[in-house]
Amino acid sequence: MGKNIQERFAHTYYNEIGLGIDFTARDIQNKCIEKGLPWEISKGFDGAAVVGQFFPKEKFSNLKDIDFALKQNGTIVQKGNSADMIFGFDALISYVSKFVTFKMGDIIFTGTPSGVGPVKINDTLEGFLAGEKAFKILVK
Numbered sequence: 001m002g003k004n005i006q007e008r009f010a011h012t013y014y015n016e017i018g019l020g021i022d023f024t025a026r027d028i029q030n031k032c033i034e035k036g037l038p039w040e041i042s043k044g045f046d047g048a049a050v051v052g053q054f055f056p057k058e059k060f061s062n063l064k065d066i067d068f069a070l071k072q073n074g075t076i077v078q079k080g081n082s083a084d085m086i087f088g089f090d091a092l093i094s095y096v097s098k099f100v101t102f103k104m105g106d107i108i109f110t111g112t113p114s115g116v117g118p119v120k121i122n123d124t125l126e127g128f129l130a131g132e133k134a135f136k137i138l139v140k
Contacts, residue, residue, distance in 0.1 A: 001104075005097040010090035013102060016054035017089075019068055019127045019134035020109060023048050023119070051107060052127050052135030060130060063089060071126040072119065080113030 002013050022043065029042035060066050063082060070078040082088070087095070092108060119125065123139040 002093075002097055002102040003100075005094050005102070007090050007094040010093040010097075013093055014089070015057055017057050017060065017063070017066070017129070018052055018054035018107075019129040020049060020051040020107070021070065021125065021127060021135070021137075022050075022109060026118075049109070050135055050137055052129075053133075055129060055132070055134075066130055067128075068130070069128045070115070071124075071128070072117075073124055077117060078113050078115035084113065085110060 005013060025042045025045060025048075029039045032039035032042060057063065066082040068080050068082075069076050089110075092110065093102070096102075096108065119139050121139055125135075125137050125139065126133060127135045
């Protein structure tokens with residue numbers, strides 16, 4: 001468990017890095033926004049997030065330089081690198097731990113690069129981390 005973790009110790013609170021994807025029900029989100037309502041239900045529906053395979057952090061020679069990508073039906077639609085993150089892994093862990101207590105198995109989604117777009121039923125989405133496939137899903 002971890003609370004108020006100093007950034008210099010944050011690296012001891014994780015040993016794997018993975019890739020995930022989360023979805024937004026834009027129709028629900030827009031209706032909620034129009035009515036001035038909270039819109040967390042547009043992000044928190046069943047199946048709204050997929051978490052792929054995790055890799056030992058030792059696999060990566062530099063945690064500040066990890067490429068990742070998303071393919072939609074075989075075409076790359078998003079690319080990014082951990083160097084593009086505003087805050088690195090350790091800074092994120094330190095900051096978030098001021099507000100929540102981390103427990104074994106907790107996951108932090110860090111954001112998304114440009115290229116967000118719609119998906120359709122029967123689309124295949126594949127996520128890659130450092131060139132290795134982390135997940136493959138079929139949209140239903």
